[in-house]
Amino acid sequence: MRILDKYILKEFIGPFLFGVCAFTAVFVGTGTLYRIANLINQYGASAWAAFRVFVLAMPSIIVVTFPMSVLLGSLMAFGRLSSSSEMIVMRAGGQNFIRLAMPIFIAAFFISIGATAFNEYVVPKANNAYNTIINEEIKHNVxxxxxxxxxxxxxxxxxxxxxxxxxxxxxxxxxxxxxxxxxxxxxxxxxxxxxxxxxxxxxxxxxxxxxxxxxxxxxxxxxxxxxxxxxxxxxxxxxxxxxxxxKPDELTIRELREQIKLLDQNSVNTNKMKVEMYNRFALPLASLVCAIVGAPLGMQKQRGSSSIGFGISVVVIFIYYSIMTLGNALGNGGKIPAYLAAFLPDIICGVAGVILVYKKSK
Structure with a gap:
């Protein structure tokens, strides 16, 4: 790895880790803590049960923050390099934009691979334990x-x-x-x-x-x-x-595939389960897509590009998850194939990202 690659990657890692912590804190503060407080007030959940619920809620939250954090990291990395004119110097030295962005693209690819494995081996078990504690230990559901x-x-x-x-x-x-x-x-x-x-x-x-x-x-x-x-x-x-x-979010991909096949043979509607299965691949892939979108968008010449980058990331995230919500709704209803429903935001944002990269590489 060249010194320049390490330098660009270093600019990316800091904002990425900050994004994971910041976005996780947002999700926890706006959802998880409220649900835990409700379990304590309404069902008298013990401190130990509440703590375990909090810990077990983390995996499903963290895996969602990876694409957002990659987007923020790539935006802020290239935003800082552009605002300090370092990007101009690098490109004047004959460096192509795609080559400069390659360390971040490769890092995002491995983040996608890691997120897929995390989503397969950690999240389902955590979700199962989370629901078991709430339903059996706290709510004492009949x-x-x-x-x-x-x-x-x-x-x-x-x-x-x-x-x-x-x-x-x-x-x-x-x-x-x-x-x-x-x-x-x-x-x-x-x-x-x-x-x-x-x-x-x-x-x-x-x-x-x-x-x-x-x-x-x-x-x-x-x-x-x-x-x-x-x-x-x-x-x-x-x-x-x-x-x-x-529940579907407690199953591994293999278990989902087995249940879908069995339910299909018994003429049971499996649209939701199919969308859930394809989402296990589509959401981790979003990390790579967000890197492709974020790198060219981060080429800001203005000072204060950090705040601009954060603002742009919020807009892109809103667009991505709006498309995902629409796609999942259409897929669950059988209006479009399940694989298309899951990968629709990746396809749309990915195409937009490729166009932006092409323009910046000229």
Missing amino acids: APTTQDHIIIKNTKGSDISSLMYARQYDANTKQLKDITVQEFENDTLMRVEQADRADWNGQKWVMHEGMIYDVSANEQTTRSLKFQNQALPITQKPNKINASQK
């Missing part, structure tokens, strides 16, 4: 008597062994209705079982009046068999069924 679209996964080691879908669960009668079970070996679908209902007999779940289908490697039925009674391959007791269900 589980609903009926719940639709139950999905239960069993694993052997890291491999999935079975995946069960029930259209409805009735806690009063301890009954699962309209059941589909997929059984796997080495992550390959081998058998499908379907039944109208399953009842809890005090020790295990038993399906009634169903069919078993053996499936080939290309997922074609090779044999079918009727049954009157068949044990359901799940271990959850009735009082654990509702608690075992996760």
Whole structure:
């Protein structure tokens, strides 16, 4: 890495870290602290529970601040270099704008990679623990008597062994209705079982009046068999069924993909889950997009470019998240494909950024 690259990267890192802290503080101050205060006032949450809720809320907030912070960092880095005429000297020395911006683009690329991993391995677990503490420990919620679209996964080691879908669960009668079970070996679908209902007999779940289908490697039925009674391959007791269900933001990408496939096979609308899955990639990619937009916008000649850069970043962030909100709404409603709904702000802002970079590189 050249000395000049290190110098430009140093100008970027400071504002980026400041942005992560500042934007996180804004989200915490305007949302998280209010919710925690409400939990204390309304439900009498203990200080220990409130502290854990606060900590577990951080991952989902921090991952959202990365694109904003990259935008702020690139704006302020190039804004400072431009306001002190250093950028003019660099370009007079034969340095192309794209080459000067490359350290920030590369840094933003690795931030996007890191955010994707963080969004996959940290955020879902934190969200699950966050909701568990609020619902079970603080609110002491009573589980609903009926719940639709139950999905239960069993694993052997890291491999999935079975995946069960029930259209409805009735806690009063301890009954699962309209059941589909997929059984796997080495992550390959081998058998499908379907039944109208399953009842809890005090020790295990038993399906009634169903069919078993053996499936080939290309997922074609090779044999079918009727049954009157068949044990359901799940271990959850009735009082654990509702608690075992996760919200989309508590699932990993792989779990989302598995549930979407199973729900699609049972004619259940999965638009929201598909948008959520693609957002896991689109939001981290926004860090790279914001770097491409922010670098040329930061080429300010005026003094006081730090305040100008901060103001521009607020405007760009507003535009980006407005497009994201609109895209997600259209995707959830099935008006546009889920992948387009998730990546729409990246596409629009990315194209705008490429145009700005092209103009500045002339």
